[in-house]
Amino acid sequence: MNNDTIFALSSGQGKSGVAVVRISGENLGGVFAKFISKPEFQNRFAYFTNLRDENGDLIDQCLAMYFPAPYSFTGEDVIELHTHGAPAVINKIFEYLSSVGMRIATRGEFSKRAFYNNKMDLADVDGLAALLDAQTDKQRKSALRSMLGGDSDVYNSWRSQMLEISAYAAAILDYSPDDLPVNITENIVARVKKLYAEITNALKSYRVARAIRGGINVALVGETNVGKSSIFNYMVGANRAIVSDVAGTTRDVVSAIIDIDGFMVNLSDTAGLRETDDEIEAIGIERTKSEIENSDIVIRVYTPENVPQERIDYAHIGPNPNINVINKVDITDFYKDDFGVCVSAKTGYGMENFMALLRAKIHEIFDGAESALVINARTKELLEVAQSELANAMNVGDNYDLLAEHVRGAADAVGKILGAITATEVLDATFGQLCLGK
Secondary structure, eight states: OOOOOOEEEEEESSSSSEEEEEEEEEEOOOHHHHHHSSSSSOOOEEEEEEEEEEOOOEEEEEEEEEEESSSSSSSSSEEEEEEOOOHHHHHHHHHHHHHTTTTEOOTTHHHHHHTTTOOOOHHHHHHHHHHOOOOOOOHHHHHHHHHHHHHHHHEEEEEHHHHHHHHHHHHHHOOOOGGOOOHHHHHHHHHHHHHHHHHHHHHHHHHHHHHHHHEEEEHHHHHSSSSSSHHHHHHHSSSOOOSSSSSTTTOOOOEEEEETTEEEEEEEEEOSSSSSOOOOHHHHHHHHHHHHHHOOOOEEEEEEEOSSSSSOOOOSSSSSSEEEEEEEEEEGOOOOOOTTTOOOOTTTTTTHHHHHHHHHHHHHHTTTHHHHHHHOOHHHHHHHHHHHHHEEEEEHOHHHHHHHHHHHHHHHHHHHHSSSSOOEEEEEEHHSSOOOOO
C-alpha cells in the first residue's frame, strides 16, 4: 500500500444540494488547518469555512471535518468536505486538491486502506458492497448485518476451531495418550463433522442468499395466448408488455423490477411455449427455457382450455417452486380450483388472491434469509474448498497427520474469505466491487 494522499467524491455523481468529498492520508492536520484558516481545531467537529485555492480565490463555502488516525474509516487521517453539489464546484475542488499533491482514488481504495489498517476484513467489504447495491429493506438488513461483522464472526469462529483441531491432531503424533485430553480422537472427528455440516448448510442457503442480494427471479411461463403479458402488466402496474390475441406476440423476455413486501423481485414475462417455424420466436422460446432454469419461483399460466389433466402441487417447495394460475376464467364457467388459483387479468377477478399466494410463497422461502451469510461467487468458491478439505479429513481414518493437513487447508480457505491469507488478485476483485470514495 502506498502513502499517497487520496481523494474522491463519496456521495453520488451529478447535480445535488450537498456533495461529500473524502480525503485520506498521513499527517493531514496541517492541511485541515489551512482549509479552515485556523491553527487550532477540534477533532470530529464541523467547521463552516470559505474553501480557497492556492491563489486565495474562493472555491466554495462548505463544512469541513477532521478525523485523526486511527479513529476514521480508513484508519488514516481523514478529512471530509461537505460542499455544494454542482459539478463545477466538484471539478474545481478536485483541480485544487490535485494541485497540492493529492490524487484521485481508485475504485475501493478507501476500503482497501481500511482493510490494511485492520478496520475491516474482506467479509466486511463484501457486506459493504452489498449494502451499496441494496434496493430493498431486506437487502439492506442482510448487507448491514454482514458489513457490521456478522459474517466475520462466523468465519473467525470456524477458522479458529479448524486451527485448534489441526493442532490437536498434530499433537496426537507427538505426545503420549496420557498427556492428551480424554477422548481426543473422538472429539476431533466430531468437531470436524460439525464444521462440515455447518459449511454445507451455509452453501445450501447460497441460492436464497443470492436471491436476497440480487433479487428473487420470478418468471411467468406458459403456452401462447394464455394472458401472461396481461398478468405481468397487472403486477408491474404499467403497460410494459404487449397484450394481443395473436399467438406468439411476446418474442423475447420482458423484465421489470418490483418490490414485494421489501423483497426485490426480478419479474420476467416470457415467450409462449409452442412449436414454431418462426426463427425469432424460437429464440424467444429458448430464452424462456433459460428463464425457467434460473428462476426462484415459476408462475405457470394456463387457461381453462389447456389445464393439464394431472394435478400439480403448486405449493411444492423445491429448486423451482411453482404457482399455477388459471387465467381468463371470465370467459368460461370451467374451474379447477384444486389445480391452481383462478384469475381474470382482464377484470381483476382473483388477482388479489394470486398476489397473496405469491407473497406467501416468497415469505415461506426467503424469510430469515437476511440473517444468513452474504455469500458471493468468491466466498462460495472458498467455502466449497473448505467443505472439500473437511470431507477429506473425515475419510482418512486414523491418519491424524493427514487429517491435520486437510483441516489446515480448510482453515486457509476460510482465512482467504476474511483476508487473513490473501493474494493480490483476491484483493483486487474484492475492492473492485466498490465505488469511488469507498
